[in-house]
Amino acid sequence: MRELDVFDILGPVMIGPSSSHTAGAVRLGNVAAMIYNRRPKKVDFYLHGSFAKTYKGHGTDLALVAGILGYAPDDERIRDAFDHAKAQNIAIYFHEADLGYVHPNTVKIIFEDDKERFQVIGSSLGGGTIKIIDINGAEVALHADYPTLVLQYPDKLGIINRVSSIMATAGVNIASMKVTRRQKKATMILELDGKIDQTTYNFLASSIELDYLTSVGAVEENHGV
Amino acid sequence: MVYKAVDLLEECKEKQCKISAIMRIEEAEAASITPEELDAWMLDVLEIMDQSSTQGLEEEIFSISGMTGGFAKKVWEHRKSPSLSGEFGLSSMAKALSTSEVNASMGRIVAAPTAGASGILPAALSGAKEKFNLSNEELVPGLYTAGAIGKIIALSATISGADGGCQAECGSASAMAAAALVELMGGAPEQSFHAASFALIHIMGLICDPIAGFVEFPCSLRNASGVMNAYISADLAMAGVESLVPFDEVVEAMYRVGKLLPESLRETALGGIAASDTAKALEEKYL
Numbered sequence: 001m002r003e004l005d006v007f008d009i010l011g012p013v014m015i016g017p018s019s020s021h022t023a024g025a026v027r028l029g030n031v032a033a034m035i036y037n038r039r040p041k042k043v044d045f046y047l048h049g050s051f052a053k054t055y056k057g058h059g060t061d062l063a064l065v066a067g068i069l070g071y072a073p074d075d076e077r078i079r080d081a082f083d084h085a086k087a088q089n090i091a092i093y094f095h096e097a098d099l100g101y102v103h104p105n106t107v108k109i110i111f112e113d114d115k116e117r118f119q120v121i122g123s124s125l126g127g128g129t130i131k132i133i134d135i136n137g138a139e140v141a142l143h144a145d146y147p148t149l150v151l152q153y154p155d156k157l158g159i160i161n162r163v164s165s166i167m168a169t170a171g172v173n174i175a176s177m178k179v180t181r182r183q184k185k186a187t188m189i190l191e192l193d194g195k196i197d198q199t200t201y202n203f204l205a206s207s208i209e210l211d212y213l214t215s216v217g218a219v220e221e222n223h224g225v
Numbered sequence: 226m227v228y229k230a231v232d233l234l235e236e237c238k239e240k241q242c243k244i245s246a247i248m249r250i251e252e253a254e255a256a257s258i259t260p261e262e263l264d265a266w267m268l269d270v271l272e273i274m275d276q277s278s279t280q281g282l283e284e285e286i287f288s289i290s291g292m293t294g295g296f297a298k299k300v301w302e303h304r305k306s307p308s309l310s311g312e313f314g315l316s317s318m319a320k321a322l323s324t325s326e327v328n329a330s331m332g333r334i335v336a337a338p339t340a341g342a343s344g345i346l347p348a349a350l351s352g353a354k355e356k357f358n359l360s361n362e363e364l365v366p367g368l369y370t371a372g373a374i375g376k377i378i379a380l381s382a383t384i385s386g387a388d389g390g391c392q393a394e395c396g397s398a399s400a401m402a403a404a405a406l407v408e409l410m411g412g413a414p415e416q417s418f419h420a421a422s423f424a425l426i427h428i429m430g431l432i433c434d435p436i437a438g439f440v441e442f443p444c445s446l447r448n449a450s451g452v453m454n455a456y457i458s459a460d461l462a463m464a465g466v467e468s469l470v471p472f473d474e475v476v477e478a479m480y481r482v483g484k485l486l487p488e489s490l491r492e493t494a495l496g497g498i499a500a501s502d503t504a505k506a507l508e509e510k511y512l
Binding site: 003004005006007008009010011012013014015016017018019020022023050053054056057058059062074076078079126127128 | 248252255256263267269270273288289290292327328329330331332333334335336337338339340341343346368369371372375376379380384385387388401437438439440441511512
């Protein structure tokens with residue numbers, strides 16, 4: 001994670017009432033939507049722990065929906081997020097759930113369209129900071145403090161080398177790289193010091209055999225849902 | 226990352242400058258922007274603080290849970306009546322309550338350092354603005370100094386109620402505000418740290434016991450008392466009273482006290498007034 005600065009102390013500028021239960025929830029929705037990167041027809045939210053217990057009084061439900069609609073944590077439309085989701089024909093459901101040994105403020109988000117289901121699990125750690133801990137069953141640790149790329153691919157030799165060389169050619173420094181593996185599928189979380197352009201992103205997408213690639217604020221003019 | 230008051234004081238002495246001047250240059254550099262751009266950002270922050278601290282004075286604002294609201298307007302209307310706190314004190318408390326109510330209604334606030342304690346610094350700065358005829362531009366150094374205090378606490382202790390109780394949230398906000406007020410009144414950097422120490426000492430051990438877990442009651446009241454705590458702490462320091470224990474050690478003490486607090490007294494709504502029969506009934510009704 002990046003170092004603490006004055007923007008964390010006099011900020012975030014946010015919609016209340018709670019940086020962990022409201023602002024953090026918006027960020028979780030934002031980042032989950034960027035990872036999903038499509039238009040869902042239906043979204044199910046499974047709220048765990050303190051999220052499950054106190055979501056109504058903290059507007060966590062509104063915040064999560066506003067998040068997947070791409071609103072910022074200081075957007076005054078958050079209060080009316082359900083109406084906005086309805087207007088965009090996105091069906092929203094909330095459930096209370098036990099997600100196991102995870103942070104008390106954790107949510108499992110299931111996006112669905114006609115083709116498939118897509119799962120993102122994330123926690124709000126306090127002060128508006130978040131951590132995505134699971135993408136489609138792959139264990140990850142994604143804070144979204146940096147421009148970040150998420151890659152899932154059949155595990156084989158040379159991928160890390162290939163990815164680093166593409167980043168080096170693009171002139172973007174890698175801040176950190178984490179790879180986890182499960183059933184021969186690898187998930188890479190790549191944090192960058194700067195953004196890459198669309199051409200580099202497209203080149204990356206076409207030059208490696210990928211199941212999945214997405215950007216969390218890593219491509220210039222990147223759009224959410 | 227080590228960030229201590231003692232180092233900051235040393236740097237102030239070396240460069241013959243205020244806390245705010247160091248913070249301004251360092252933070253702009255860290256964010257890769259110019260100090261002027263950071264000033265502009267601070268002015269935007271002040272603008273949002275102005276709005277949140279005045280919105281609830283003329284209109285009653287209710288929380289989204291529906292449990293609380295309208296305190297700010299009541300206190301504002303009472304400000305000219307005969308009182309012990311006086312018009313200035315009542316106005317300041319009303320402004321702190323206003324931001325707390327805007328926060329609880331899902332309105333826009335600046336977390337300073339957290340959303341739960343967001344009423345204290347805006348009310349204190351607004352008080353200084355009124356009392357000493359300052360412009361928003363002249364308040365900006367106060368924000369930098371407040372930021373420095375908050376940063377020291379966040380890095381060597383905690384600013385989270387779930388970690389350290391209310392002392393870590395409203396206590397930190399009061400300490401930030403007290404140090405800022407001293408600088409705005411022309412006090413020396415040492416005096417800012419004495420004031421910040423007093424603010425933390427005054428409420429050391431304060432628990433976090435929100436009814437039903439909502440950021441409402443007693444949170445808004447503790448924002449109101451928090452701004453008064455900042456005022457008396459700043460005035461004590463300006464009078465020349467000195468803290469026997471330096472700020473870094475006061476922060477460490479606050480952190481240790483926070484760690485000693487059982488979980489029931491740290492934002493879980495299981496202890497303090499949140500555990501009272503009446504609070505349980507309210508929880509039943511509004512949760």
